[in-house]
Amino acid sequence: xxxxxxxxxxxxxxxxxxxxxxxxxxxxxxxxxxxxxxxxxxxxxxxxxxxxxxxxxxxxxxxxxxxxxxxxxxxxxxxxxxxxxxxxxxxxxxxxxxxxxxxxxxxxxxxxxxxxxxxxxxxxxxxxxxxxxxxxxxxxxxxxxxxxxxxxxxxxxxxxxxxxxxxxxxxxxxxxxxxxxxxxxxxxxxxxxxxxx
Amino acid sequence: xxxxxxxxxxxxxxxxxxxxxxxxxxxxxxxxxxxxxxxxxxxxxxxxxxxxxxxxxxxxxxxxxxxxxxxxxxxxxxxxxxxxxxxxxxxxxxxxxxxxxxxxxxxxxxxxxxxxxxxxxxxxxxxxxxxxxxxxxxxxxxxxxxxxxxxxxxxxxxxxxxxxxxxxxxxxxxxxxxxxxxxxxxxxxxxxxxxxxxxxxxxxxxxxxxxxxxxxxxxxxxxxxxxxxxxxxxxxxxxxxxxxxxxxxxxxxxxxxxxxxxxxxxxxxxxxxxxxxxxxxxxxxxxxxxxxxxxxxxxxxxxxxxxxxxxxxxxxxxxxxxxxxxxxxxxxxxxxxxxxxxxxxxxxxxxxxxxxxxxxxxxxxxxxxxx
Numbered sequence: 001x002x003x004x005x006x007x008x009x010x011x012x013x014x015x016x017x018x019x020x021x022x023x024x025x026x027x028x029x030x031x032x033x034x035x036x037x038x039x040x041x042x043x044x045x046x047x048x049x050x051x052x053x054x055x056x057x058x059x060x061x062x063x064x065x066x067x068x069x070x071x072x073x074x075x076x077x078x079x080x081x082x083x084x085x086x087x088x089x090x091x092x093x094x095x096x097x098x099x100x101x102x103x104x105x106x107x108x109x110x111x112x113x114x115x116x117x118x119x120x121x122x123x124x125x126x127x128x129x130x131x132x133x134x135x136x137x138x139x140x141x142x143x144x145x146x147x148x149x150x151x152x153x154x155x156x157x158x159x160x161x162x163x164x165x166x167x168x169x170x171x172x173x174x175x176x177x178x179x180x181x182x183x184x185x186x187x188x189x190x191x192x193x194x195x196x197x
Numbered sequence: 198x199x200x201x202x203x204x205x206x207x208x209x210x211x212x213x214x215x216x217x218x219x220x221x222x223x224x225x226x227x228x229x230x231x232x233x234x235x236x237x238x239x240x241x242x243x244x245x246x247x248x249x250x251x252x253x254x255x256x257x258x259x260x261x262x263x264x265x266x267x268x269x270x271x272x273x274x275x276x277x278x279x280x281x282x283x284x285x286x287x288x289x290x291x292x293x294x295x296x297x298x299x300x301x302x303x304x305x306x307x308x309x310x311x312x313x314x315x316x317x318x319x320x321x322x323x324x325x326x327x328x329x330x331x332x333x334x335x336x337x338x339x340x341x342x343x344x345x346x347x348x349x350x351x352x353x354x355x356x357x358x359x360x361x362x363x364x365x366x367x368x369x370x371x372x373x374x375x376x377x378x379x380x381x382x383x384x385x386x387x388x389x390x391x392x393x394x395x396x397x398x399x400x401x402x403x404x405x406x407x408x409x410x411x412x413x414x415x416x417x418x419x420x421x422x423x424x425x426x427x428x429x430x431x432x433x434x435x436x437x438x439x440x441x442x443x444x445x446x447x448x449x450x451x452x453x454x455x456x457x458x459x460x461x462x463x464x465x466x467x468x469x470x471x472x473x474x475x476x477x478x479x480x481x482x483x484x485x486x487x488x489x490x491x492x493x494x495x496x497x498x499x500x501x502x503x504x505x506x507x508x509x510x511x512x513x514x515x516x517x518x519x520x521x522x523x524x525x526x527x528x529x530x531x532x533x534x535x536x537x538x539x540x541x542x543x544x545x546x547x548x549x550x551x552x553x554x555x556x557x558x559x560x561x562x563x564x565x566x567x568x
Contacts, residue, residue, distance in 0.1 A: 014542075015348035015519060026281070030274060031349065037273055038266050055269075059277045066281060124249070132253070150222050151253060157222035175218040183214065183246055 013078055021072040029069075033062055039153055040086050046145065047090035057093060061085040079155065083163040135185045139178055142166075146174040212236065213243050221250060266354065267373075343369045345386070348519030350498065355382070359400065362389040362496045365516040366421065387419040389496045392434075407458055410437045416450075417493045424512075430455040430492040455492060500538040500546070507532045507554075507567075514565075518543040525568035529556050 013035070019028035037058055044054040061082065065072075075081045124132075136147060149160050157175065161168045216233040219225040225233070237244040343363060345351045351363045356374050363369055367386020375398065383403045392400045392411050402409040404420035407427055414434020420427040429438055431450040438448045438456055450456055494501035500517060502510055508530035511522040520543060524530055532554050538546050543565065547558050559566040 028349075030278075031351070033274055033277065034270050035351070037270050041269065041273070055273050055276065059273060059280070062277055063280055132249070151250075157219070157224045160222075172215070172218050172222060172224075175222055176214050179214045179217055179221075179246070179250065182250065183210075183243070186246055186249070 017072050017078065020066075021069050024069070029066060036082060037062070040082055043083060043149075043153075044086050044090055047087065048093065053093065057086060057089045060089050077159065080159050080162050083155075083159075087163065087165075131185055132182065135181055136178065139181065143174045143177050146171055147178045150175060209236065209240070210243075213240060217243070217247055217250070220247075339374060340370060340372050343371070346519070347516055350495065355380075357395060357398075357400075358393040360391040364388065364419075364495050365519070384418055384420060386421050387417070387495070389415070389417045389493055391415045406441050408439045408441060410439060411435070417496075419492070427458045428455060428492065429458075430490070432490075432493065494537075498539065500536075502534050502536045502538075504533045504535050506530065507534060510534050510550075511567075514543065514546065519563070521564045523564060523566050525566050526556070529567055532556070 013032065016028045016032045016035075019025035020032060040058045040061070041054050044057040045051070048054045048057060064085070065082075136144065139147065145164070146160055149155050149163070150157070155163070157171045158168060161171045164171070213233070213236050216225065216229055216236070219229055220233060237247065343351060343353055343361075345363045345365055345367050347365045349365055353361050353363070353369075355361065355371055357380060359380075361369060361371075361382075364387035367384070367388060369385075369388060370383040372381075378398060380395070380398055380400045381403065382401070385404070388402075390400075390402065390411070392414055400411045402411075402418055404418050405422070405427055407420070407429070409416065409418055409429055411434065414436060415432040416434070416436055417430040417432070418428070419430075429436065429450065431452055431454055433452050435452075436450050438450060438458075440446050440448075440458065448456060491501045491503050491505070495517070500513060502513075505513075508524070511524070511530075514520065515522055534550055534554055536546075536549055536553075538549070541549070544560065547565070550556075551558070557568055559568070
């Protein structure tokens, strides 16, 4: 695949972060917000299940980031920091509202995951595309979330592990489960390709 | 016998899936990638599976089907901005200032931000008017402008799902809804486009003296006003480039071809003739490693130099790092440099370049002197 996801721009966040911390640059902060916020909304939504609450959660995280901007350069991985902050803030909100001590990872469910194959790269019938989507959407919640974070948010296995607070091995196992499921689904097409070659 | 065969088979398949997971999760080492390639050669069915998985992209649209992404983001920002104006900086160094009186600090912050905002708006306006390309045009109804400063790269999704990456120091003028028989945007600077296919509604990019027409494809357009030429690099699909001054001439590009259009010299009062002819040249680019094409490396935030002249490199550095480069020794401009950079800062880049090319540098704030 020629271009990995949009999130490769995480490397170019550095100049923005620099301006935010050292120049108190509100424009840079706004740009930084706009670059990252939509993904984080979706991530928050997986926990909060509510649009207004998701926005509040994410804004809380950014507000804190702005307040503590003098220590920005101490954050090693800004993406992980953002995701973890959103998750923790979401958990805090849910604790306040439901009085429950812990919201397990099992409680998260992601929205319906729409996949679009890159038509330049691979030709796929609509039928097959629907089957793949269905297959992914029927994955157990943790598995589906892992697949989504890796495919859509462009995070690495290690990053997902840190963000979700689960082990590296668990993440890579979940990913393998998703792949095996797809392999099963694609059996007939896979065989076709074997015979061709 | 067959039991062992099936067992071995399923072990191999597990290994393939394990390696594929690592590759997709960006954790595969070079050895693991090599191992995967070998295994896939022997199991082409799985190669197909990998191709499919790699080509899949999550679609953003599912979050809010009726509210577009941009509105959600703007909405969120509005709420945050309101809260921002009342927040003092939390900083160990300024604790003493805060202790003196929170109210004082808040008022100071507000005034500062008001002043900063005013300056930013003023600068934005004057720059906008100054750039004569966008000159007399007001931002028409329904049109939007996306701008990047030096040192930043931006990306956006247009109403038709097309993606645009905007390199530093660039501007994109686009409508928030595409209507009519064509999709049209205007670019100043550099942009990488991934255009959705719409056979009945071709996508047009106006970039200075050229217009690039596409049906559905990936391509890069580099049209900075200060540069002497305009470049269009096609990665996949097909584009047709039209020279505005010579509409009869249509140049068709195939993947991995690069078109360079040399802009005519500005009108020189002392020259007898005004040469208005646009000269152009199409070159085929090396097919290997698409990721390492100089022309599109910026999209994944890399800097790829392939025997580039130093003065071109200086421009790339200026845009990427938001610095000014001065050649105290003009001969350096003709030195050619090669290298691939990803996470290095400007000083690290210069240090690496110094290893193979003889020069020295001095950094003075945002200014870099080469001698």
